[in-house]
Amino acid sequence: MAGLSAAHQAYLRGANIVLLDKQGFLSGNSGKATSGINGALTRTQVASSIPDSVEQFYQDTLATAKDRANPALIKVLTYHSADAVHWLQEVFDLDLSVVSRLGGHSQPRTHRGKDAKFPGMAITYRLLETLENLADTEPERVKILKNTQVIDLILDDDNKTVVKGVKFKDLKSKTKDTVMGPVIMATGGYAADFTKNSLLRKYRPDIIDLPSTNGNHATGDGQKIIMKNSGIGIDMDKVQVHPTGLIDYEDKDVISGKSQPRFLFLGAEALRGEGGIILNNKGERFCDELGTRDYVSGEMQKQIELGNGPLRLVLNTESDKKLEFHIKHYKQRKLMRTISGEELASEIGVPISKLQETLKEYNKAASGEIKDPFGKKYFPTTPYAMEPNNQYHVSFITRVLHFTMGGVKINDKGQVLVSDGDSEKAFTGLYAAGEVAGGVHGHNRLGGSSLLACVVYGRLAADQATSFLMKRLVSNSAVNRLLQISLHIDPVSKRITVDFDDGPGAATPQHQRSDKPQPASSTKGKSDKREYSQFRIPSKEFTPEEVAKHNKEDDCWVIVKNVVLDLTSFLNDHPGGKESIVKFAGQDATESFDMLHEDDVIARYAPSCVLGRVKGKTPMLEIKE
16 A cells, blocks of 8 residues: 555656566555554544544554654654545545544544445555556556565665665566666565564564464565665564454364464454454453553453463444444354354353343443443443343454564655664665554554555655655756757647656666657566456356365365356465465355455456356456456
8 A cells, every 4th residue: 555655646746657566466465454544634524523633643643652652753644644535535536434433542533435345455456456557558657567576775886875776576587677766665564574584583583473464475575675775673573463363263273272373364453443342261351442452462362371261352233334344254254153142151151141240341331330440431332232142243363463563764754764874864765655664653553554654654755756856857957957858849730749758767677768668568567458458258167066176275266256267376466365265265255255356356467367157157247448
């Protein structure tokens, strides 16, 4: 999201863009965000009569950042939050009309849409689709290089604090090349960095064995590159442990704590924000469920150490009204079940009267009759009835690695700071946005502020980078400026066209430079428009029984809307992790696919995986032309 936000803002400011991503699908962890994007004093809040203010959001963020707070960076984040939300609504026509209160927030300010998509995927895909369309229609201005990993910065020979571009490697062909121009680093965090030079192992070896909610791409590449070139790292030990990693309810070993998977699916913060309570194996609450993530995770760990696990997140049916999509999605993945109060008590091993006693105290606190023993102030979906025949949505939960507050040090202009003897200064031509940038969130991050930081700091970095380009352009001699202007006179149409040459600071790969733009088909970052527009579903038919035979990681077929796909070769490119697909190997994955993706992702990103159609069925994919 940070890279996409920066690319769009730079494009809107008139710059040419080269976006490089080591994955085959541009999404990162932003596409997995499940709760939404924060904004204070937005039009959505005003329309809902929510009495929020920028100052309240600023103070909430300061409090969560604790002793690591950087007021200047937090001010940028919070004071520009409404503008970030409005930018997404206005420029990309995104629905962000639903607002929730998450843990640590004094007001409801986390925005998401009404549609049946996780907000991270809905927002990220809209920006991605728009940028790829620009790459198709304006290839001389926008290039997207996928499966392309940045391996180093290019520094000025005489001044190592001046960044001139980057070196990169094509991960398919193994060839290396360079691209010149101001650099915006938006490579994400390191909460899945289990590599040999792992930042997790270096700074937080005590938690490296916890499962991660991140994609396997989150390996701290940008931090390592910048710090190798004397960039400053900050708060590298601050890794957020999220309280609601969801466990497959059939995985008894993980539930009992006998084994620990490498990756787990994240349960949205909204589950607690919309009234979920957490119970131990005695049927008791033990924390303020709407406390900050580090607090709730810490209380959970205490319960596990006391032998009071496994821990369950429990929602009543009132939560269905705002979490219908989430609940449906988790149930399909076997991460949540709907059971009766009697069944819940039996599972926990306590009489139903024990759960009723727990909820009676909870309801008294909600009504103001007593003070909540854990300090909870907000009680969504109350009164919370506990009856033998009532239905409840239940998940087993555990702590998971989720977000890294640490990263490279930046200033309030998004410039990356570099060690300069005993002092610090800003690199010239290097900016950072998103999770790669440290110091923005301090000790802990509020839910909903990850997407916000991506948009706010992505746009800020783009504004600064384009301003830098403009200043460099106008500082050239008058002669050089005149040489960059070409006049074309067409005697037939009687039109005069003025062309401005890209100039020495244009972001164009060196090997592609010429006096005029290269056609998209001749560049490495060529458009996939031709293949996309010619996408057709083969007529070959397969029975569901034939598909069911291909049910392993090394032979993974699925059915989506009556279309048969062999996704074996796509597994490692899937931003949600290969496990998300392998779970449906040999099966119909239509319902899960529909919750997360637009139909045309198949035509755009996996056309070669399409084998044919289900026998006797009409394919139901709706592909945009």
